[in-house]
Every structure is written in structure tokens, then in C-alpha cells.
Amino acid sequence: MIVTEIVIARHGEAVCNAAGLVGGPATCTGLTQPGRHQSGRLATRLAVEHRTAPFTAFYATDRLRVTQTAQTVARAIGMQPIVLPALRGLEHGAADGRPWTEVKDEFGGPPQHDPPRPLANGAESWRDYLHRVGSALADLLLDATGKILIVAHGETIEAAHHHLMALPNSSPARFGFAVDHTAVSRWQLQCNRLGQQRWLLIVHNDTTHLQP
Numbered sequence: 001m002i003v004t005e006i007v008i009a010r011h012g013e014a015v016c017n018a019a020g021l022v023g024g025p026a027t028c029t030g031l032t033q034p035g036r037h038q039s040g041r042l043a044t045r046l047a048v049e050h051r052t053a054p055f056t057a058f059y060a061t062d063r064l065r066v067t068q069t070a071q072t073v074a075r076a077i078g079m080q081p082i083v084l085p086a087l088r089g090l091e092h093g094a095a096d097g098r099p100w101t102e103v104k105d106e107f108g109g110p111p112q113h114d115p116p117r118p119l120a121n122g123a124e125s126w127r128d129y130l131h132r133v134g135s136a137l138a139d140l141l142l143d144a145t146g147k148i149l150i151v152a153h154g155e156t157i158e159a160a161h162h163h164l165m166a167l168p169n170s171s172p173a174r175f176g177f178a179v180d181h182t183a184v185s186r187w188q189l190q191c192n193r194l195g196q197q198r199w200l201l202i203v204h205n206d207t208t209h210l211q212p
Contacts, residue, residue: 002145003147010180012068021099025063027084035169039069039073043073046149053147058150059148087156089210092120115127115170181207184204185205
């Protein structure tokens with residue numbers, strides 16, 4: 001059996017997100033109250049899905065805003081996540097804790113604007129980030145089977161799309177992917193009548209679980 005579906009969800013709103021700060025390991029203090037509510041709604045949605053089409057594996061990253069979201073999901077679906085640090089967001093180096101507006105002004109845009117160049121001293125370049133997450137996802141797809149769930153960052157979803165679309169890592173981004181808090185993206189592996197397989201993006205940035 002191989003992986004036939006990948007469901008990736010972003011974490012709920014974090015304190016650093018609400019404050020507009022770069023939320024690396026030194027700055028992330030977890031979810032806001034709205035972020036906890038969002039995570040609860042996501043968990044309810046995924047629990048319903050798990051009952052009808054169970055997940056066979058559950059992964060999460062190790063930053064606090066993700067682990068808090070993942071634990072809410074874990075209680076709802078009755079599965080504990082496997083922590084996979086290689087899927088976490090960009091390493092920001094000296095930019096950690098600074099306002100995003102200042103960092104982007106100094107850099108000349110977001111990290112995707114100049115993929116080979118690190119955002120700040122000690123930071124990871126966007127090119128290296130895409131390589132890290134792409135490699136981790138490739139390894140995961142070799143080891144896992146069935147339908148997998150990943151709770152991670154918006155950047156993780158971007159990188160996963162990049163990997164599954166086989167886009168180049170070094171070219172400046174001329175388009176992007178909107179990823180809202182607790183948004184769900186879904187890829188399915190499909191095989192045509194000739195036996196040819198390809199990944200299809202079925203859903204992106206789905207937040208219907210947050211609607212009244």
C-alpha cells in the first residue's frame with residue numbers, strides 16, 4: 001500500500017502572528033484565544049473525516065503553535081502525532097522576534113523574493129527551506145502508507161505544493177499560495193487507465209470549518 005492522500009492543515013492563529021512578529025523558536029508563545037477556537041473547529045472537522053475515511057498516519061512539527069494545534073486534533077481523532085521537525089517553518093536566525101514589516105523592508109520583500117539569500121544572519125534561505133521540506137516529504141512518502149495528516153505551518157504547505165508540483169527551488173516566486181490559519185489542503189494520488197500516476201491538488205486553503 002502507498003500513500004494515496006495527503007491532508008495538510010496550518011496551525012491556529014498564534015500570539016506572534018497577531019503581533020506581526022517573526023515567530024521562530026525564541027518568540028513563539030503559542031496560540032491566541034481565537035487560535036484555540038480555530039484549532040477546535042479544525043479538530044471537529046478532521047474527527048468527522050477520520051470516522052468516515054481514517055487517517056493512517058499523523059505528523060506535526062515542533063513549534064509551540066503547531067504542537068498546541070496538533071494536540072487539539074489528537075484528542076479529537078484519537079491519534080498522537082509523530083513529531084517531524086524537518087517539516088517546520090523557515091529558520092529565521094537573527095530575524096526571530098522582530099516585526100515582519102521591518103524584516104521585509106530590509107530584505108526587499110518576503111523570503112520567496114530572493115530564494116538563494118538568507119533573510120537575516122543565521123537564517124535559512126527559502127531555497128534551502130524548500131529543499132529541506134521537500135526531502136522530508138519525499139522520505140515520508142516512502143515510509144508512510146494510506147492517508148496521512150500533517151499539521152504544520154503555512155510555509156510547510158507552500159513547500160509541499162512546490163515539491164509535488166516539481167517547481168524549481170531557486171527561481172524568484174512569481175506567484176504564491178494564500179494559507180489562512182487552520183486552512184486545509186488536500187492532495188490525492190490518482191492513476192489513469194494507462195497506469196500513469198500523478199498527484200492532484202483537490203483542495204487548497206479550505207476554511208469552511210470556521211464558518212458559522
